Each structure stands twice: as C-alpha cells, then as structure tokens.
Amino acid sequence: xxxxxxxxxxASCGHMLQAPAEHAERKVRCPHCRQVVRxxxxxxxxxxxxxxxxxxxxxxxxxxxxxxxxxxxLSALYVIALLIGVxxxxxxxxxxxxxxxxxELVTVTPLWFFPIVFGLYGxxxxxxxxxxxxxxxxxxxxxRATVRVAxxxxxxxxxxxxxxxxxxxLLVSLVAAVVWALLLWLFFAVAFPxx
Numbered sequence: 001x002x003x004x005x006x007x008x009x010x011a012s013c014g015h016m017l018q019a020p021a022e023h024a025e026r027k028v029r030c031p032h033c034r035q036v037v038r039x040x041x042x043x044x045x046x047x048x049x050x051x052x053x054x055x056x057x058x059x060x061x062x063x064x065x066x067x068x069x070x071x072x073x074l075s076a077l078y079v080i081a082l083l084i085g086v087x088x089x090x091x092x093x094x095x096x097x098x099x100x101x102x103x104e105l106v107t108v109t110p111l112w113f114f115p116i117v118f119g120l121y122g123x124x125x126x127x128x129x130x131x132x133x134x135x136x137x138x139x140x141x142x143x144r145a146t147v148r149v150a151x152x153x154x155x156x157x158x159x160x161x162x163x164x165x166x167x168x169x170l171l172v173s174l175v176a177a178v179v180w181a182l183l184l185w186l187f188f189a190v191a192f193p194x195x
Contacts (some may be wrong), residue, residue: 011037074170075126082119088112106188113184114177121160121176125169128161 005021013033019026021042029036089112092100100108160176 005042007039007042009037009040011035074122078119078122078126078169078173080119081115082123085112085115085117085119088115102192106192109184109188110181114181117176117180118173122169122173125161125172129167129169 006018007021007024008016008018011017011030011033012035013030015030015032017028017030017037019028019039023039024041026039027036028039092105092108092112097105160172160179
C-alpha cells in the first residue's frame with residue numbers, strides 16, 4: 001500500500017493540497033475556499049507546486065445522525081416569553097409609570113425582566129446550538145474579544161452561555177434566569193437598601 005506517501009492535488013480555488021495516499025477517493029475540504037475535493041489516487045499524475053498542508057478530511061459517509069433539533073414549541077415559548085416581557089415593560093414604563101410608587105416598580109420588575117431574559121437567552125442559545133450541529137462550532141475567540149472590549153459586564157452576560165455544552169437551550173435559559181435573578185437582587189439590595 002502507499003503507507004506514508006502523500007498525494008498532492010489542486011483544489012478548485014487553485015491551492016495545492018496534500019493528503020495521505022491511503023485516503024484516495026475520499027472527500028476533503030479545502031481550508032482556503034471551503035470547497036469539497038476528492039483526493040486523487042496515488043497513481044494519478046502529481047501536480048507539483050507549493051503544498052499548503054494536509055487537507056482536513058470530511059466525516060465518513062456513515063457518520064452518526066445529527067442530533068434532533070429542539071422542538072418548535074420551545075422556540076415559540078421563547079418568542080412568547082420575550083413578547084410578554086417587552087409588552088409588560090412597555091405597559092409599566094410607558095403607559096402607567098406615574099401610577100406606581102418606587103417600591104411597586106421594584107416589585108414588578110421581575111414580571112417583565114425574567115421573561116425577556118428567558119426568551120432572549122433561549123433564542124440565542126438555540127442559534128448557537130444549531131451552528132454547532134452544522135459544524136460551525138462556537139467561537140471562543142469571539143467570546144474573549146467581546147469580554148475584552150466590553151469588560152466584565154459582557155462576561156456576566158456571556159456566563160449563562162457556558163451551559164450550551166449541555167446541548168439544551170432550555171437549560172441555558174434557566175441558568176440565565178438564575179444568574180440574572182441574583183444580579184437583580186444584588187442591584188436592588190445596593191441601590192434601594194430600604195425597600
């Protein structure tokens with residue numbers, strides 16, 4: 001067999017790729033143009049040129065099935081929760097703000113705040129999970145850059161997304177609700193200690 005021998009070939013974008021000869025006839029993805037190319041047999045004429053490096057192999061055709069998408073009802077729940085939260089906040093602060101005392105405003109804050117947190121984190125985590133299932137993964141560099149630019153506040157906002165590893169947007173939403181409940185309680189304890 002061609003153990004250890006490399007086959008050089010050109011991707012559709014023109015870049016030279018190489019793969020082990022034993023991977024002949026398998027499909028690989030060009031790291032430059034992301035197009036799928038078939039590795040030629042080792043007895044095929046070699047095209048010389050500067051090699052780019054090994055091409056990443058695509059999963060074999062008999063790969064395990066993708067995890068099932070989360071139910072549509074869960075997406076609807078997140079949208080409804082978000083709409084309820086935004087509507088409640090609008091009614092409280094735009095329509096009947098003058099009718100509430102400071103203590104009543106503090107008391108009703110969770111009524112609009114938690115549905116918004118629950119819905120927003122649910123929808124965003126569903127999108128992250130879909131990207132991960134499609135092979136895009138979640139970009140840790142983006143998370144680090146966000147924290148670097150926005151500071152510790154961004155870290156608090158991104159903290160619940162660590163639960164994405166659990167592969168459930170519902171768990172992410174619940175973790176977000178708990179984290180933000182603690183932060184809201186701390187805010188009110190510091191800002192309004194007499195209430």
